[in-house]
Amino acid sequence: MYHIYLHTLTLYEVFAYFFIYSFLGWVCEVAFHAIKTGKFVNRGFLNGPVCPIYGAGVVVILLILGEYAEEMWAVFLVGIAVPTLLELVTGWLLETFFHDKWWDYSERRFNFKGYICLEFSLLWGIAAVCVISILHPLIRKFAMLFTEVAGTVLVCIGAAILLADVILTVLQVLKLNQKLAEIDKLAKAMRVGSDLIGKEVAAVTLAARKGVEQVKDSAQKKTSQVRETLEEKKEAWDEKTAARRAEAKARIDEIVKKMPKRLLKAFPSLSSRRNPDSVPLVRESMEKEEDKTMRDATKEHPVQQECEEQTCTPQDNTPDKE
DSSP states (O other): OOSOEETTEEHHHHHHHHHHHHHHHHHHHHHHHHHHHSSOOOOSSSSSSOOHHHHHHHHHHHHHHGGGTTOHHHHHHHHHHHHHHHHHHHHHHHHHHHSEEOOOOTTSSSEETTTEEHHHHHHHHHHHHHIIIIIHHHHHHHHTTSOHHHHHHHHHHHHHHHHHHHHHHHHHHHHHHHHHHHHHHHHHHHHHHHHHHHHHHHHHHHHHHHHHHHOGGGHHHHHHHHHHHHHHHHHHHHHHHHHHHHHHHHHHHHHHHHSOOHHHHHOTTOEESSOTTHHHHHHHHHHHHHHHHHHHHHHHOHHHHHHHHSOOOOOOOOOOOO
């Protein structure tokens, strides 16, 4: 590994930089979302503490730049192009193979199909300049501290763990999509009642409108008949619809408890192309579960919770001086 070169980097350097920057990218993602949400979220597609897109991005930038790594204008331009292309290709591949959109920049200006946007492309360029000019010299020194044997062993272990993580994550995504499909069916079942009522309402209303147009003198009578018919239909369907909805929601909550939720937390804007109605229902069930957990925790520690909400100050029992 130390004697096999890929352009200006050895094979060991390629793997070492990939793992180091993948880990540092994961750290940045976790820190950013901790500030944004106020809690820890295990960011990234994989289970381990790595975001491979960061590691791959830096390695590709280094390979492309070669001897031009000290030219900051070149670093900036390549730093825009490479991560943007990686983000576009990765987003498209994930959606194509798993039928889920893992991030979405659609609400940002100058985006392309939600996969990439100008704002983040420019930020990638600035980040690349900072990494290559400031951080990378330190990372290079750290990577070269290991002997050839130790470095090779560490890289091989990292590659084996990464491969196992990829396989496990793919299985989790397939299971997630299976559960989303079940929830989507339940969501459609919940809409059956309202759809049938809507069709009946539309049919009766149109019939009444046609009758009113034909016989204007009997409009009041027709209106009364329509109202009575609608009330009868509504009463008949309300009980069935309520029971069906309650049963479906209970089943959804049951499915959500058993499904892998890490990816849904890691990708807040995740959406499913095959099962568009399922993700919002899953998030709603997850929020209910989190609220219940917080309430239970509050009941178990009421004194501690009261002290957190109010400033607890010790009482001064010293007698007043006369």
